[in-house]
Amino acid sequence: MNYVAAIDQGTTSTRCIIFNKKGEIVSVGQKEHEQIFPKAGWVEHNPEEIRQNTLEVVANARIKANLSTQDIAACGITNQRETTMVWNRKTGKPYYNAIVWQDTRVGKKVDELEKSIGSDWFKERTGLPLATYFSGLKIQWILDNVKGVREDAEKGEAIFGNMDTYTVWHLTGGVDGGLHLTDVTNASRTQLMDIKTISWDEEILEKLNIPLAMLPEIMPSSKVYGKIKSEAMRGVPLAGILGDQQAALVGQTCYKPGEAKNTYGTGCFMLMNTGTEAVASKYGLLTTVAYQFEGQPVHYALEGSIAIAGALVQWLRDNLGIIKNSADVQKLAEGVNDNGGAYFVPAFSGLYAPYWNNNARGLIAGLTRFVNKGHIARAVLEATAYQTRDVLEAMQKDSDIEIKSLRVDGGMTVNELLMQFQSDIMDVEVIRPKMIETTALGAAYAAGMAVGYWKNFDDLTANWGIDKTWKSEMSEELRAKNFNGWKKAIERSLDWED
Ligand SMILES: Nc1ncnc2c1ncn2[C@@H]1O[C@H](COP(=O)(O)OP(=O)(O)O)[C@@H](O)[C@H]1O
Ligand SMILES: O=P(O)(O)OC[C@H](O)CO
Numbered sequence: 001m002n003y004v005a006a007i008d009q010g011t012t013s014t015r016c017i018i019f020n021k022k023g024e025i026v027s028v029g030q031k032e033h034e035q036i037f038p039k040a041g042w043v044e045h046n047p048e049e050i051r052q053n054t055l056e057v058v059a060n061a062r063i064k065a066n067l068s069t070q071d072i073a074a075c076g077i078t079n080q081r082e083t084t085m086v087w088n089r090k091t092g093k094p095y096y097n098a099i100v101w102q103d104t105r106v107g108k109k110v111d112e113l114e115k116s117i118g119s120d121w122f123k124e125r126t127g128l129p130l131a132t133y134f135s136g137l138k139i140q141w142i143l144d145n146v147k148g149v150r151e152d153a154e155k156g157e158a159i160f161g162n163m164d165t166y167t168v169w170h171l172t173g174g175v176d177g178g179l180h181l182t183d184v185t186n187a188s189r190t191q192l193m194d195i196k197t198i199s200w201d202e203e204i205l206e207k208l209n210i211p212l213a214m215l216p217e218i219m220p221s222s223k224v225y226g227k228i229k230s231e232a233m234r235g236v237p238l239a240g241i242l243g244d245q246q247a248a249l250v251g252q253t254c255y256k257p258g259e260a261k262n263t264y265g266t267g268c269f270m271l272m273n274t275g276t277e278a279v280a281s282k283y284g285l286l287t288t289v290a291y292q293f294e295g296q297p298v299h300y301a302l303e304g305s306i307a308i309a310g311a312l313v314q315w316l317r318d319n320l321g322i323i324k325n326s327a328d329v330q331k332l333a334e335g336v337n338d339n340g341g342a343y344f345v346p347a348f349s350g351l352y353a354p355y356w357n358n359n360a361r362g363l364i365a366g367l368t369r370f371v372n373k374g375h376i377a378r379a380v381l382e383a384t385a386y387q388t389r390d391v392l393e394a395m396q397k398d399s400d401i402e403i404k405s406l407r408v409d410g411g412m413t414v415n416e417l418l419m420q421f422q423s424d425i426m427d428v429e430v431i432r433p434k435m436i437e438t439t440a441l442g443a444a445y446a447a448g449m450a451v452g453y454w455k456n457f458d459d460l461t462a463n464w465g466i467d468k469t470w471k472s473e474m475s476e477e478l479r480a481k482n483f484n485g486w487k488k489a490i491e492r493s494l495d496w497e498d
Contacts, residue, residue: 004453005061005072005233006443007054009079009163010244011100011266012314014053016061017440018072021453023463025437027067029060036097041104041349044097047085050163051170058232069235075228076240076447078247078439079163081189084138086149086214087166089159092175095149098163099138102267102307102349106137107358107497117207119356125204127188127195127278127287129356132349133305134191135162140208156213162186164241165216171238173229181225182216183241184298188289193218195278195287198298221246222446223294240446244439245269246290249301250446251438252407253461260395260403263439264412267352268309268384270391271301272399283394284354293449302398304353304391308346308362309384310412315348316380322373330415332377339482340375341366343489344383351493354394361496365489381415385422386486392426405429405469409438416470424474425482434467 003026008015013032020026031053036044062072082101087094099105110130113122119130128134139160143150152158161169164186169178187193187200192210194201200215219225224239242250245263249271252261257275262268271290278287278300290301313326323329345351347360364379396403406428412418413432423430435441448454472479 003067003072004444004448005058005075005236006440006447007058007075007077007167008244008440008443009050009054009077009167010439011080014050014057015440016057017437017444018061018065018067019441019444023435023441023460027061027065029057029064031057041107043100043103045083045100047087047094047098047166050098051166054167054170055230055232058230062233069233072233072236073453074237074239074447074451075233076242076443077164077167077238078242078244078443079167079186081162081186081243081245082133082135082138083163084135084142084160085163085166086139086142086153086158086160088152088157089180090157090175095146095158096142099141101133103138104132104349104358106132106141107350109137109140110358122191122204125194125201126191127280128191131352131356132358133307133352134189136191136204136208136210139210143210153211153214158214159216160214161216162189164243168225168238168241171228171230172226179226180216181219183219183221184289184292185221185243185246186241187218189243195289198289220292220294222291222450224450237451238447239450240443242291242443242446245271245303246288246301247440247442247446248409248438249273249442250291251435251440251442252409252433253457253464254407255457255461258399258401261407261409261438262388264309264384264408264410266309266311268306268388270304270388270395272395274300274302274399276300279398281394281398283397284356285391285394285398286353291446293446302395304395306384306387306391307349307352309387311348312344312346312380312383313412316377322376327414329377329380330417332374333381333417336372336374336378339378339382340371341368341485342371342375342379343485344376344379345489345493346383347493347496353391355490355494357494359495359497360493363489363493365492366485381418382421382425384412385418385425386483388422389426389483392428403428405431407431407433409433409436419470420473423470423472425479427472427479430470431466432468434465
């Protein structure tokens with residue numbers, strides 16, 4: 001039993017990574033899936049495609065490393081959070097595509113609930129403000145708009161799950177007794193869980209008209225839940241589940257209160273461990289569960305969620321065709337000295353933290369005839385850095401902790417121009433660890449700890465090491481001028497939709 005595996009079911013792709021005891025990658029299987037945009041603001045995934053990709057990448061990772069299932073001590077799961085599925089437990093058939101976290105179709109509902117109940121009512125109970133982002137209203141949309149689901153849900157036949165729950169259910173037998181469960185971190189993103197009692201909130205379920213019978217059982221993030229039955233990893237204990245951003249926090253070994261990380265993927269998410277206390281945010285952050293290891297108390301985090309980060313680079317590639325690969329954005333941006341006065345606010349799904357403005361929409365501001373595609377590429381990268389500074393400021397105010405250095409990870413952190421600008425615009429040291437696949441690593445840690453492959457948090461912390469550090473090289477005056485331009489652009493994007 002020399003290895004631990006992790007399945008990372010992300011927004012753009014599904015990966016399976018096999019790690020050794022030092023937390024090093026032994027093998028990777030990866031496959032992208034289709035992004036479906038049926039209407040403006042709607043984003044869906046095909047669950048069947050994801051299910052098949054999962055089995056394929058698991059088999060690939062194992063076969064590439066020439067390992068048998070006996071070599072794998074445990075498997076963990078991490079996933080894009082909030083993305084919502086409802087399927088039939090007798091047939092395994094989904095009633096509708098997975099509604100992705102970025103989808104804004106429930107915008108009107110959010111406005112209605114804001115008027116009738118108020119965002120604070122939800123925030124006090126769940127740690128989350130009213131927004132299109134979370135699962136609860138997405139479940140309600142499926143119940144109200146897809147024929148027959150409500151009836152089946154009342155009978156306990158139509159069941160809900162985020163991608164963790166859907167994956168676990170299939171891996172542990174599906175229609176033949178698949179486990180219907182989730183972990184505390186994923187449950188904390190549904191807006192249906194009481195953040196203090198860690199149980200489904202029946203008053204919220206009543207207000208949203210969601211039957212309790214369709215919800216999964218809430219479990220710790222690190223625990224042996226059962227054994228995998230699918231051939232690709234038959235017999236391996238399934239022993240860890242974490243939402244992907246919480247997994248990155250665990251992978252970055254941020255186990256002490258005050259320790260924080262920022263993950264740059266499709267979106268960008270900064271989480272700070274706040275220990276066993278659920279700190280309520282006054283400055284636009286979420287209160288969320290960080291992790292729970294079996295037999296230990298729940299640990300909480302403050303989170304600043306940014307919906308669009310790497311997704312903007314993809315938009316440049318897929319919608320405008322200015323670049324061929326995501327990596328080309330750096331070369332294009334390096335061809336110019338600065339943004340030429342252009343600012344890009346990527347409010348494609350409204351704006352998340354710290355603004356929570358569902359009706360914001362994207363814009364490029366400050367254009368003149370001087371601006372060329374190099375400046376736009378720079379504005380695209382800078383948008384992620386500016387949004388991160390907004391979140392960092394909120395984090396410092398909410399936690400009363402001055403953040404002097406920030407641990408980063410995720411696909412975008414290979415972009416060194418972005419990392420330098422990030423440090424410049426925040427005047428904070430940016431630290432990239434040797435391992436930037438921290439999401440999968442966190443899920444592997446959760447699973448490995450549950451079966452005793454790693455014995456304690458010190459074992460995990462010992463695996464962490466620095467690859468590169470960036471320090472600010474920007475003058476105070478220029479930093480202030482640049483950030484002021486960003487704030488003006490943000491003002492203009494707010495409440496664009498009526
Ligand atoms: N060199 C690069 N510069 C900027 N962005 C990049 C670069 N390489 C990849 N990305 C972006 O990073 C994202 C992929 O990161 P990843 O951590 O795999 O995301 P996710 O887990 O959300 O699928 C994509 O949105 C892609 O556009
Ligand atoms: O798939 P990622 O890495 O973009 O993460 C998505 C988040 O979990 C959404 O909350």
